[in-house]
Structure formats: C-alpha cells, structure tokens
Amino acid sequence: MLQGCSYSFEQSGVYVLMGKNGSGKSTFLRIAALLEMPDAGNVAYFSNGIAQAHDIELRRKITLVLPKIGMFNSSVYHNAAYGLKVRGISGQAQAQRVSEVLNFVGLRHKIRQNALTLSSGETQRLGIARAIAIEPDVLFLDEPTAFIDDDNTRIIENIILELKKEQKTVIIMTTHDHLQAKRLGDAMILMNKGQLHDSLLSPHV
Numbered sequence: 353m354l355q356g357c358s359y360s361f362e363q364s365g366v367y368v369l370m371g372k373n374g375s376g377k378s379t380f381l382r383i384a385a386l387l388e389m390p391d392a393g394n395v396a397y398f399s400n401g402i403a404q405a406h407d408i409e410l411r412r413k414i415t416l417v418l419p420k421i422g423m424f425n426s427s428v429y430h431n432a433a434y435g436l437k438v439r440g441i442s443g444q445a446q447a448q449r450v451s452e453v454l455n456f457v458g459l460r461h462k463i464r465q466n467a468l469t470l471s472s473g474e475t476q477r478l479g480i481a482r483a484i485a486i487e488p489d490v491l492f493l494d495e496p497t498a499f500i501d502d503d504n505t506r507i508i509e510n511i512i513l514e515l516k517k518e519q520k521t522v523i524i525m526t527t528h529d530h531l532q533a534k535r536l537g538d539a540m541i542l543m544n545k546g547q548l549h550d551s552l553l554s555p556h557v
C-alpha cells in the first residue's frame with residue numbers, strides 16, 4: 353500500500369525514484385500515469401495552474417515505458433508508429449516522426465526489421481521511441497536499463513539526457529543504480545515501504 357506519496361513534479365527535468373524491490377515504485381508510477389486508480393488520495397495534473405480532468409486528452413500526454421516492454425509481431429516502423437496511429441497521425445507526418453524518433457534512439461537502420469527479432473537493449477530503445485513519438489508531456493520510465501548491457505545502458509542514458517536538454521518533457525524514472533541516478537537526475541526521491549521521501553543525496557555531487 354502506498355502512503356504519504358504527496359509529491360509535486362515540475363514540467364521538465366528528470367526525477368529519479370529509488371527504493372528496494374517491493375517498496376511500491378512501479379505501483380506509484382502506474383497510479384501517477386493514471387493506469388491504475390488509488391484506493392485513496394488522488395493524482396492531479398495542472399496546466400497553467402488549472403487542475404486537468406482525467407480524460408483522454410490528458411492521458412494522451414502521459415506515457416509509461418515498462419522494463420521488458422512488449423512489442424507487436426510487426427516491423428520496427430509499425431511498433432514505433434503505434435501511438436501516432438492511435439492519435440490519427442498517418443501518411444507523411446507519421447513516416448517523418450517515426451524516422452526522427454528511430455534516429456534519436458539509433459534504430460533508424462532497423463526500420464524494416466521485425467521488432468520481435470531485436471535484442472533486449474534495442475527493444476527497450478524502441479519502447480522509448482514509441483513513447484516519445486507522441487511528444488508526451490510526462491514520460492514515466494520504470495527501470496529503463498534493467499536487464500540491459502553496458503553499451504545499451506549508455507545509449508539509453510544519453511537518450512534521457514537529450515530529452516532532458518530539450519526541456520519539453522518531465523521524466524520520472526526508477527533505477528537501482530545510484531551512479532546512474534546521479535548522472536541523470538535533477539532530483540532523487542526515495543521510496544520506502546510505500547512512502548516517498550526526498551533524498552538527502554544531491555544528484556550533482
């Protein structure tokens with residue numbers, strides 16, 4: 353059960369949520385991403401100081417990428433295009449955006465390959481490409497480099513740093529890697545037994 357999870361996130365920057373297995377990090381992300389209802393309490397999204405209704409418009413600005421994310425049995429292109437297709441973006445605009453995001457995650461050359469034949473690291477990068485294709489305001493990354501080798505971890509960290517530089521998205525991610533948290537995070541939050549605590553550790557030291 354989550355308790356005392358009040359926390360406000362700004363509109364950009366990288367927040368790193370850390371804590372033991374089972375402490376409630378993934379549950380918090382699912383609830384904050386509006387994929388699960390909390391038994392008590394609420395999640396509020398504000399735009400220009402006004403609380404937003406939890407409608408499809410808001411949900412479309414938020415995306416969650418899970419570790420070992422599933423891909424459809426079709427091309428890298430079609431997997432990356434999924435969110436765009438759902439939002440009615442097709443044709444040239446779709447092709448252009450897919451090309452951009454695949455470039456961004458270094459998978460442009462695999463565009464015609466079946467997504468199920470990618471390595472774990474490439475699959476995770478495609479998951480991120482699919483998520484950012486829709487230009488979300490809020491991107492939740494649950495253990496984006498778990499089960500991933502060093503080379504792919506470096507690529508994924510660079511993707512996160514690039515997104516951070518663009519300042520268009522707030523990223524809320526979990527990791528067990530303290531050094532990674534310091535490399536990427538603007539703020540660190542500790543979760544312990546379902547409770548959030550501001551971390552005393554500065555990510556910049």
Ligand SMILES: Nc1ncnc2c1ncn2[C@@H]1O[C@H](COP(=O)(O)OP(=O)(O)O)[C@@H](O)[C@H]1O
Nearest residue numbers: 353371372373374375376377378379380388543
């Ligand atoms: N809907 C739910 N109902 C009851 N217990 C849940 C529910 N969702 C998660 N839990 C439990 O909450 C705990 C925290 O899980 P999780 O959020 O996955 O932790 P973490 O991601 O930090 O490892 C686990 O013991 C899990 O079984």
Ligand SMILES: [Mg+2]
Nearest residue numbers: 377378379494
């Ligand atoms: Mg988890």
